[in-house]
Amino acid sequence: MKKYKIRFLTLFILIQAIVIKADAQVESLAPGVKKISSGIADKFTPYSFCEELPVKTALGELPAGKLPFDINDIKISVNNRGAIVEIPLDDSEQLYGFGMQIGSFNQRGLKIRPIVNDNPLNDLGYTHGPTTFYVSNKGYGILINTARYATFYCGNTARLSNHNTASTTTNKGANSVQELYQNDNKTSGNVTVDIPGAKGIEVFVFEGPDLKNVMQRYNLFAGGGALPAIWGLGIKYRVKADFNQQQVEKMAAYFRNNHIPCDVLGIEPKWQTAAYSCSYVWSKDYFPSPEAFIDSMKHEGFHINLWEHAFVSPKSPLYESLRNKAGNYLVWNGLVPDFADTAARKIFADYHEKSFVKEGISGFKMDECDNSNIAFGSNSWSYPELSQFPSGIDGEQMHQLFGLLYQKTIYSIYKKSNLRTFLDVRASNAFASSYPVALYSDTYDHNQYIKMILNSGFSGMIWSPEVRESNSIKDFMRRSQTAVLSAQTLFNSWYLQNPPWLQINKKKNNEGQLMGNAKEVETDIRKLFEFRMSLIPYLYNAFAAYHFKGVPPFRALVVDYPDDKNTFNLSDEYMIGDGILAAPLTEKEDERTVYLPTGYWYDYNTNQKFEGGKQYTIKPALNQLPIFIKEGTILPLAKPIEHVTTSTVFEITCYVYGDGPASAALFEDNGYTFDYETGAFNTVQLNWNGRKGKVVRSGKFKHYNYVVNSWKLIH
Numbered sequence: 001m002k003k004y005k006i007r008f009l010t011l012f013i014l015i016q017a018i019v020i021k022a023d024a025q026v027e028s029l030a031p032g033v034k035k036i037s038s039g040i041a042d043k044f045t046p047y048s049f050c051e052e053l054p055v056k057t058a059l060g061e062l063p064a065g066k067l068p069f070d071i072n073d074i075k076i077s078v079n080n081r082g083a084i085v086e087i088p089l090d091d092s093e094q095l096y097g098f099g100m101q102i103g104s105f106n107q108r109g110l111k112i113r114p115i116v117n118d119n120p121l122n123d124l125g126y127t128h129g130p131t132t133f134y135v136s137n138k139g140y141g142i143l144i145n146t147a148r149y150a151t152f153y154c155g156n157t158a159r160l161s162n163h164n165t166a167s168t169t170t171n172k173g174a175n176s177v178q179e180l181y182q183n184d185n186k187t188s189g190n191v192t193v194d195i196p197g198a199k200g201i202e203v204f205v206f207e208g209p210d211l212k213n214v215m216q217r218y219n220l221f222a223g224g225g226a227l228p229a230i231w232g233l234g235i236k237y238r239v240k241a242d243f244n245q246q247q248v249e250k251m252a253a254y255f256r257n258n259h260i261p262c263d264v265l266g267i268e269p270k271w272q273t274a275a276y277s278c279s280y281v282w283s284k285d286y287f288p289s290p291e292a293f294i295d296s297m298k299h300e301g302f303h304i305n306l307w308e309h310a311f312v313s314p315k316s317p318l319y320e321s322l323r324n325k326a327g328n329y330l331v332w333n334g335l336v337p338d339f340a341d342t343a344a345r346k347i348f349a350d351y352h353e354k355s356f357v358k359e360g361i362s363g364f365k366m367d368e369c370d371n372s373n374i375a376f377g378s379n380s381w382s383y384p385e386l387s388q389f390p391s392g393i394d395g396e397q398m399h400q401l402f403g404l405l406y407q408k409t410i411y412s413i414y415k416k417s418n419l420r421t422f423l424d425v426r427a428s429n430a431f432a433s434s435y436p437v438a439l440y441s442d443t444y445d446h447n448q449y450i451k452m453i454l455n456s457g458f459s460g461m462i463w464s465p466e467v468r469e470s471n472s473i474k475d476f477m478r479r480s481q482t483a484v485l486s487a488q489t490l491f492n493s494w495y496l497q498n499p500p501w502l503q504i505n506k507k508k509n510n511e512g513q514l515m516g517n518a519k520e521v522e523t524d525i526r527k528l529f530e531f532r533m534s535l536i537p538y539l540y541n542a543f544a545a546y547h548f549k550g551v552p553p554f555r556a557l558v559v560d561y562p563d564d565k566n567t568f569n570l571s572d573e574y575m576i577g578d579g580i581l582a583a584p585l586t587e588k589e590d591e592r593t594v595y596l597p598t599g600y601w602y603d604y605n606t607n608q609k610f611e612g613g614k615q616y617t618i619k620p621a622l623n624q625l626p627i628f629i630k631e632g633t634i635l636p637l638a639k640p641i642e643h644v645t646t647s648t649v650f651e652i653t654c655y656v657y658g659d660g661p662a663s664a665a666l667f668e669d670n671g672y673t674f675d676y677e678t679g680a681f682n683t684v685q686l687n688w689n690g691r692k693g694k695v696v697r698s699g700k701f702k703h704y705n706y707v708v709n710s711w712k713l714i715h
């Protein structure tokens with residue numbers, strides 16, 4: 001009997017082996033982008049919803065990439081459990097990515113399970129942007145095209161078939177736990193991906209040759225990076241959730257009367273008749289005349305952004321039309337629209353277009369599309385993974401894609417209306433590079449916010465480290481510095497009566513008790529905001545490079561210096577565009593060490609010159625920006641304005657760092673529409689020959705957004 005059992009088992013394993021040996025197909029999708037697939041691919045994947053076409057010309061202009069292994073060495077197998085992918089990995093490789101990871105940076109040696117969630121448990125992969133995409137410093141990227149919960153073993157598994165028995169040490173009386181465990185497993189030579197439930201899988205391979213080129217290929221393949229409306233690069237301030245029309249107007253007047261720059265006011269839940277779940281109808285109690293309100297705010301130079309989530313209240317005019325286009329579980333007693341269905345997306349979009357976009361609403365904050373844990377009890381904004389939707393997508397895949405599809409729905413309105421925007425969202429996924437949408441969350445500490453700026457650059461995402469009340473003025477100012485040095489400068493005062501710079505303590509703030517030194521802190525904040533406004537032309541050009549060339553505007557140092565070992569684990573410094581290195585400090589620090597890569601760098605605050613390849617200690621003041629400028633950079637800084645308008649002309653001073661010739665560019669278009677797509681833009685070339693500067697404009701845009709007033713040499 002026992003013998004029979006063993007024979008049966010052997011036969012079973014053999015049959016399995018025959019069934020699982022799937023033949024992978026390799027297909028070229030665009031220059032330097034290949035797809036390997038095997039088995040029956042899922043219907044609902046991040047790529048299945050990507051309608052943006054690869055920017056083939058720009059992809060073709062990149063230097064030819066070369067994988068450090070033969071593409072056929074990527075092994076795909078499918079068995080009863082699901083699909084497994086094994087990708088070669090050499091001993092010295094460093095891995096990054098997996099979307100908006102919160103606690104981890106260098107992913108080599110980790111087990112990562114990118115799952116959408118607002119609460120990162122034990123740093124295993126839970127995140128607002130659970131992208132199944134990683135990149136290697138050896139110059140390639142691997143994207144597993146799945147919306148399932150997949151697990152990545154990043155070089156930390158040991159296969160029996162590779163077992164080198166000779167290397168096993170025996171325990172001859174260890175003196176410590178470390179010694180006892182010295183026989184570690186991290187010798188797999190590959191990344192193994194487990195995708196339970198999949199009957200087949202597609203693997204996208206993005207070639208380099210270097211890490212920056214990989215990111216360029218990924219972003220260009222997804223349609224090019226986002227180019228937000230130019231006003232989106234100013235300051236965004238979200239008011240208290242229960243503010244009515246008058247209170248918002250009063251806050252707007254505070255900004256203008258005190259000359260504190262602000263471009264966008266965000267209105268939180270109470271603008272609606274029902275918010276949890278949403279009615280998407282103005283509350284006349286709070287906003288008696290929304291049209292007049294939007295107009296008067298526009299007149300004062302403010303754009304209005306409305307908070308909402310996608311769970312549709314029975315009180316909503318959308319309820320009936322979405323009733324049979326929703327999942328079979330509710331959230332906050334509201335429908336979960338089947339965003340995987342084009343018809344459901346259209347109903348949602350058409351309503352928003354007519355009710356809000358046509359009325360002048362400039363953007364939305366798409367909240368709570370990220371899933372939550374049961375730990376939040378009845379307040380959980382989660383539908384079960386076993387949910388079913390009419391389109392056929394299940395709850396697990398819907399969770400992973402919900403934020404992405406929500407963005408797609410809302411962004412489609414602006415695209416169609418030829419209006420640019422800058423939106424907020426709490427969840428995203430792969431191939432979202434072209435969406436002008438910033439991810440955000442309330443819950444993280446300052447270090448995590450900084451790390452997420454770096455990680456956003458590995459996944460075609462935009463991250464905004466928001467500011468609200470703080471532990472101390474130091475904490476508040478440090479967080480504000482980071483917000484000013486990020487893609488979106490957002491102050492989220494959704495539970496604060498007064499701006500946090502007037503009172504950092506939540507209770508006192510809401511009791512109207514302002515700090516004794518409120519005006520001094522306000523002055524410091526104004527100074528930081530003014531710097532942000534000065535930086536808009538430079539930032540806008542960095543976003544244009546994201547759009548046209550795929551270069552992430554905010555990125556880790558390892559992207560620019562992939563061979564420099566000192567950058568491999570550097571998770572608290574980042575590049576902004578090509579010439580600025582940011583090294584933020586947190587509450588705990590009066591000083592920090594900063595590593596400057598090869599070349600020469602200038603401290604922006606002191607103009608002191610530093611030699612790269614070394615570490616230094618810096619002590620920037622609370623009202624300064626902890627940044628360094630690379631030698632050879634022209635930093636075009638504008639005279640600060642309080643907000644951007646359609647007729648803004650930025651008055652620029654070009655700061656030239658270093659003695660040699662230098663050049664830089666500015667992107668010039670109307671900043672508000674997509675007319676640049678049909679050629680209505682200029683490239684404003686700034687050239688410094690070592691002695692004097694010259695501005696050379698080329699392109700079809702008829703107006704000037706920039707005048708260069710002076711050149712200043714820093715050396």
Ligand code: GAL
Binds near residue numbers: 368
């Ligand atoms: C939360 C969100 C906050 C605020 C709040 C309003 O989910 O993270 O920023 O918008 O909702 O109720």
